[in-house]
Amino acid sequence: MTTEEVVDVVIIGAGISGIGAAYRITERNPGTSYVILERRQRIGGTWDLFRYPGVRSDSSIFTLCLPYEPWTRRERVAGGDEIRDYLTDAAHKHGIDRHIRFNNHVLEADWDSATDTWAVTAHENGTPRTYRSRFVFFGSGYYNYDDGYTPDFPGAETFAGTLVHPQHWPQDLDYADKNVVVIGSGATAMSLVPALAETAARVTLLQRTPTYLISAPKYSMFVNVVSKLFPRKVAHPIIRFVMALFEGYVWFLARKTPPLLKWMLRREAVQNLPPGYAVDTHFKPPYQPWDQRLCLIPDADLYAHISAGRVEMVTERIDHFDTTGITLQSGAHLDADIIVTATGLQLQALGGVRISLDGNEIKPTDRFVYKAHMLEDVPNLFWCVGYTNASWTLRADITARATANLLSYMASRGYTHAYPHLGDQPMTEKSAWDIQAGYVLRAPHALPRSGTKRPWNVRQNYFADALDFRFDQITESMVFGRAGEAIPLAG
Structure with missing residues (x-):
């Protein structure tokens, strides 16, 4: 038997995006009824799903945290458990x-x-x-929660040890005193390997292509000073802004002066690795910085484990798996008790939810995105997706506030639906994400489309978006109406 509940807003997902949307919507529209639908058993979203050793933020926690709920711990890079506890307390x-x-x-x-x-x-x-509602807000992220990406490795079925993907890490997996091979070169691998190295007999990081690594102190002197000088309500926005500015500065260097940033990152590696180490073999990617995300290694922890002999870097292609490990194309063999495939995510729009208008299914991937959070000709639906080059929450909060403002505008004028409309305006399509990460290249059409002109252009520029939001015109390219009025079913 199907039961029904009626609310003003259905929010899908109880992670950073969903919790933030609930706060902003009710802050701007007191009395709004809502429900948050979470498929898991706990608050946290990504930070509840990923439970592998060492899982942590890959940007400053002071920009990842909610702007109205200061992060009170000292570290600038936080672990997954700490982030989940923070969200639970905030909720x-x-x-x-x-x-x-x-x-x-x-x-x-x-x-x-x-x-x-x-x-x-x-x-x-x-x-x-x-659940019947006037509005739906998707805080469900951009990837498939059920399945991570694992390439088809020849012979994988013959491996006699434990084969695991970080997205589904067994909580009872014992890796102490074991030989562990981690396949991958992204943020997951770079956070997982140092944690495994603390107790594993040996950890090998096997990568096909190097990635750019950037080190930052886990604890910030700047944060400590500002926190002591000012009360928390004053210190938090200062710290948040400066951290966002620093992350934007690194991205600016990558785009405008890539040779300088490459020199800085290489110099950092040389200073933290043993003399004569093959830095250019293992830490010199064949692409420019920020063509893929820079991986953060707090206090150069990966370099420290390499220097101590607990981690070995191998940059080579896999030929096949066998019963005892991995044979490389060079003929070399990596013995392993455990193999971890930190090989990435699979993109998925709107959490895989089937969307229909009056019973007619639509494909979100066929629609242009409006102001990075609404879909062309789809009424009263919002989707939160963060930045590729900055903290997720920076855009998540802009999205939540824009949603709250639209709901307030509609209520004040008696409108019951609103949708962005491109109409016959020609629009060139571009990728919504300007990075060449594997999960993007594998599924270039898995997400809704970005145009090249505002308000249909999905930018990866927090400061430009923040400025636009401050002077936002709610009615730009929007159609407002009331129940019973037709809504176009754009192809």
Whole structure:
């Protein structure tokens, strides 16, 4: 039997995006009823899903945290458990946790133009349940929670040890005194390897292509000084702005003066690795900085483990797996008790939820994105996706505030639906993400489309977006109406 609950807003996902949306929407629109549907059993989203050793933020926690809920710990790079606990506390403090329905897996959302409402269908512990709402906010991220990406390695089925993907890390996996091979060169591998090296007999990081690494102190002297000089409400926005500025500065160097940044990163590696180490073999990528994300290594921890002999870098291609490990194309063999495939994510729009308008299914990947958070000709639907070159929360908060402002504007004028409309305006398409990461290249059309002109241009520039938001015109390229009025079903 299907039960139904009626609210003003359905928010999908109880991670940073969903918690932030709930706060901003009700801050701007007091009295708005909402429910957060979370398919997992706990708050946290990504920070609950990923539980591998060493999981941590890959940007400053002072920009990753919520702007209205200061991070009170000292570290600038936080672990996954700490971030999840922080979100849980924030949700409880603001009463948001009372609105969360756990174990609710959303499967589809259908818009009814006769009533201007969404019917959101979820399975709650396997039982169908419908939530009817005026608005839907997707805080479900951009990747497939069920399956990470693992290449088809020849002979993988013959490996006699343990084969694991970090997205589904077994909590009882014992790697102490074991030989572990980690395949990958992204942020997951760079955070996982130092943690494994603390107790494993030996860890080998096997990469096909090097990546750029940037070290930063885990604890910031600047943060300590500002925190002592000012009360928390004053110190937090100062720290947040400066950290965002620093991250933007690194990205600016990468784009405008790549040789300088490459020299700086190489110099950092040379200073932290043993004399004569093959830096250019293992840490000189064949691409420019920020063509892929820079990987953060707090206090140069990876370099420290390499110097201590606990981690070995191997830059080579795999030929095949066998019962005892991996044979490389050179003929060399890597013995392994455990092989970790830190080989990436699979992109997925809107959490894989089926979207339809009056029963007609639409493909989000066929639609242009409006101001990075709404879909062309889709009413009252919002989707939160963070930056590729800065902290996720920087754009998540802009998205949540823009959503809250639109809801307020509509309520004040009696509108019951609103949607962005491109119409017959010609629009050149470009990639929404300006990085060449494997998960992007493998699925270039997995996400909605970005145009090249505002407001259809998805930018990776927090400061430009923040300025635009300050002077945002809510009515730009928007159509407003009331129940019963037709909505175009753009192809």
